[in-house]
Amino acid sequence: MFAARPLLRSVRLLVSLLCLMMGLALFVATPGGFAQSYQKAVWVPVDHTIERGLERFLERAFAEAQEQQADLVILHLNTPGGDVDAADQIGQLIRQSPMHTIAYIDNQAFSAGTYIALNANEIVMTPGSSMGAATPIDLAGNAADVKFISGWSKKMVAAASLNNRQPDVARAMVEIDTEFPGLKPKGTVLSLDARQAKTLGYADRVVSGKEELLASLGISGDSLQVIEPTGGEKVARWVTSPYVMSLLLIIGLVGIVVELFAPGFGVAGTISLVSFGLYFFGHYVAGFANWLHIGLFVIGIILMILEIFLPGGIVGAIGFVSIVTGLVMAAYDTQQGLASLGIAVIVTALVAFLLIKRYGVKGLFGKFVLGDAQRNEEGYVAPKDQRDLTGKSGIALTPLRPAGVVKIHGKRVDAVSAGGFLEAGTSIVVVQVEGARVIVEQE
Template structure:
């Protein structure tokens, strides 16, 4: 009996050790990557370069197309250094309101506004070596934004983090430079995260090595997935709607007009100006910010400015100027940005105008609209002879009139035209009208 118990005890010990060893081995084997939800139709949308209003317009079109195709998964391929906060805020709202499951795939970088866009997605997937964060806002000059703006942007980042129960202190640490966050970053810096650190802090849901692994994660085949790319027009719109480029186009357009006024004929400056304004309106039209009303206001203003040359008084020119400004500003994606860009352009144009007047004087401008040459007998100019005294005079047709011909009136040859039909040579005629050098005759009813 005791021997049986001894054998059974050793057997249980061996089984226990085997189970422990098996558990240890299984714990070392990585579990297969699975996802609780599989998808049937996916759409791939690139989010590249700087974030601006043109990108926003493209994404609105892409999301609408994905919804029309009944896609159940949108993958945003994010690789951006950041960009405009207002554009990012609108894109974030677009993502939140989409009925489609959205995954932010960070394959390289998603800094600043790019981080905000990613946080609004349902999931964030990163690749090894990719980064996100560093979301402190700066102005166009590269300086830190005001405290008020930083506070508002920090709140937006925290709200986006809360959407998927992420630590809001991490979002704050990405924005607030002058705040110390123990364990995250010291005062005077902003937080950025690599893929591993983001996964540790809950800011990356998964890490994948490449696109194929990402698609396998969601059960999507690369052959069935559609990629929505921006059109050529949308790429142009993204470039044109950049605040810097927008200001440059307005500067080129206005300066080109001024230079053209000092140059003879419609030449290079006028052509460049026309191209700059055309590109400005084309980009904003494609992006969905400008319409034909704005373009019409601009063209109507140009027409009134031209009429002001011939109808002096100032009223027509003033209305034309207001119409031009209204068209340019209303076409911009933001009224304040449009006014700012136009203000910069007007200031630089005024400086260029001053320099041109200083070099060429007002005479160079006035001569574009006032005839400066004098006509004199010394230079071979002879005023036409007044022939109004010929009205009522009679003569004879020296040549046939078809309707022009030559008549003999008071013994002199006179070039004339017929007031009616054909007049044969030798027929008596009478002068019925004189307009400048034009003498009009008709057949005389009373024969001589």
């Protein structure tokens, strides 16, 4: 009975050795040394700046991957960072996905890009690639306030903890004014190359490139499904950038002001419409704007035009409020929309001031301003009597919509069309003169 015990121990040892050998054989047999295999994998590029348009694209990409019954999503990260709110939503999307997610970094994944990577199940890097430097900054390029940095640091730590990564490394990537012995001195932020990331547990593997990564996963390049952003999604990503938002609004508003100083719809008006069109198109594709917002903007423009013919200020004021409401509501964030619009209004006001100082009050803009001032000490000078122009012919120098400039007997005269729009070069005849108002029609 006692002699059987050593035999039993020997059998158990032999079984353990066999199991170990089988595990090693499986490890060696799998390319790259990883035994897990996947039935279907998708490749999703995450490049350029991170913004809310990227969030919408990734929502579609993950939904499409799930519809195709993929069990692996490889996010190809190459980004300098971007909007932390968008990154936060993308991180939540990755965490809630039932598919295994790998963040593949072959160049850079800084700031918000690092946060996205930390939410993935695995991080794979190539030699020469980097990650980290995740301190949030404001639009002016300065570090955010202490309260915001503290909150973002906690989010980074929480994301790192998903796969048991060292929390102090995540904090060192965010907190500038904190010293982390062995990681970084005070006054700097931590960034890691591939070797450092692997040593600190922030990279699960280091591979030479895409081919080695796919080989280690047992995936052939032919079977890999690539999900690219559509043309509309690319425009949406570009438009929803805070900087581009502000630029488009500036161009749109400045275009309107320039058009007011130059009677007749021309280059400035066209550029203005294109800018506003891009603004609404991008936000519509990204899922932030809808037809109500676009309708409010269009109604506001119409009311502003009507103010030219219905003086009093009320119609124009309602139109202005409608335009502002449409633009702000179409933005992905009301606060960001107000900030971008505020910047645009300030720049537009400055341009209008410079135009008035340089050229005076001219064009359609003059309809809002009383050109003749009555001063008691100087006496009021009545407008020049132009009744002698009645019945005389001339030619339109500018388009009349309905106001414009005509030429009669070699003299430039401000006139108004009696029958709607008249193109430049149209032969006209003066049909009526009311004080300083010269009314013409096509001859």
